[in-house]
Amino acid sequence: MSEKTIAFIGGGNMARSLIGGLVADGHPPAALRAAEPDAERREALISDYGIQGFEDNATAVRGADAVILAVKPGELAGVARQLGGQIRDQQSLVISIAAGVRSPNIAEWLGGDVPVVRAMPNTPALIQTGATALFANPSVGPEQRDLAETTLRAAGMVVWLPDETQMDAVTALSGSGPAYFFLTMEAMQAAAERLGLDSDTARLLTLETALGAARMALEASEEPALLRRRVTSPGGTTAAALAELEGGDLAGLYERALRAAAGRAHELGDELGAQ
Numbered sequence: 001m002s003e004k005t006i007a008f009i010g011g012g013n014m015a016r017s018l019i020g021g022l023v024a025d026g027h028p029p030a031a032l033r034a035a036e037p038d039a040e041r042r043e044a045l046i047s048d049y050g051i052q053g054f055e056d057n058a059t060a061v062r063g064a065d066a067v068i069l070a071v072k073p074g075e076l077a078g079v080a081r082q083l084g085g086q087i088r089d090q091q092s093l094v095i096s097i098a099a100g101v102r103s104p105n106i107a108e109w110l111g112g113d114v115p116v117v118r119a120m121p122n123t124p125a126l127i128q129t130g131a132t133a134l135f136a137n138p139s140v141g142p143e144q145r146d147l148a149e150t151t152l153r154a155a156g157m158v159v160w161l162p163d164e165t166q167m168d169a170v171t172a173l174s175g176s177g178p179a180y181f182f183l184t185m186e187a188m189q190a191a192a193e194r195l196g197l198d199s200d201t202a203r204l205l206t207l208e209t210a211l212g213a214a215r216m217a218l219e220a221s222e223e224p225a226l227l228r229r230r231v232t233s234p235g236g237t238t239a240a241a242l243a244e245l246e247g248g249d250l251a252g253l254y255e256r257a258l259r260a261a262a263g264r265a266h267e268l269g270d271e272l273g274a275q
């Protein structure tokens with residue numbers, strides 16, 4: 001684990017999760033800093049993880065190898081403008097985890113040619129099982145790329161994107177995706193209750209089935225389509241259910257859903273960039 005100094009601007013839910021993951025991975029707490037205006041949240045980070053906490057952003061950033069912008073998307077422009085001069089002088093890597101905000105906008109607010117990695121994590125990152133996509137602008141060097149990857153891996157798996165425009169598709173897939181699975185779980189549980197199961201049993205069987213299927217698909221070398229065919233005997237119960245789902249054009253529904261999410265992500269990127 002690198003001993004690079006990492007400064008978090010904003011010590012909310014996501015920063016807390018990344019800090020927890022980094023400390024658990026062996027990153028020295030003394031090399032981690034958080035600037036957080038809320039005193040209670042700041043003190044909790046200091047006492048829970050042994051990191052350094054600051055009220056003032058500029059003090060937290062002083063000499064840091066990487067600065068993680070972990071404030072809400074609407075706060076990002078102000079924070080970047082405030083810290084840009086200092087970050088440029090120090091040549092720190094900037095990692096933004098703000099949903100929707102594009103790297104050219106971040107570089108512009110920072111005042112120019114700054115190495116920026118844009119990360120799109122998802123909610124399971126809060127329990128270190130996130131799926132994060134990363135994009136590096138051309139100013140990011142190989143060592144900084146490694147640092148960004150190691151840092152975000154503290155919250156789960158990471159993939160690199162060659163082209164930032166793909167972030168809208170990532171937002172539609174893994175960014176918003178947990179909600180699609182929650183909706184599916186809700187629907188399955190409700191249907192099972194209507195078939196006569198009590199709600200606790202229906203809930204537990206739904207969630208464990210979802211977890212088991214996800215684990216099996218991750219561990220298998222075969223595609224999910226093959227796993228599905230393997231458990232679908234002709235004339236059997238699974239075939240009867242799948243015929244209903246396919247009759248309802250599940251694939252088409254997902255395509256329309258992801259297109260709607262990607263379109264909205266693009267609009268939000270335009271709106272946030274105009275700050």
Ligand SMILES: NC(=O)c1ccc[n+]([C@@H]2O[C@H](COP(=O)([O-])OP(=O)(O)OC[C@H]3O[C@@H](n4cnc5c(N)ncnc54)[C@H](OP(=O)(O)O)[C@@H]3O)[C@@H](O)[C@H]2O)c1
Binds near residue numbers: 038
């Ligand atoms: N949570 C997720 O699952 C998730 C997933 C993907 C991406 N993200 C992104 O991660 C970022 C952080 O999300 P979050 O859920 O961690 O939000 P959060 O819990 O609200 O954390 C943001 C923190 O930043 C602090 N803050 C506000 N203005 C600041 C400033 N000028 N300087 C320093 N700190 C400041 C806030 O303090 P106050 O509350 O006192 O204002 C708050 O503690 C967002 O941009 C979001 O888009 C989150």
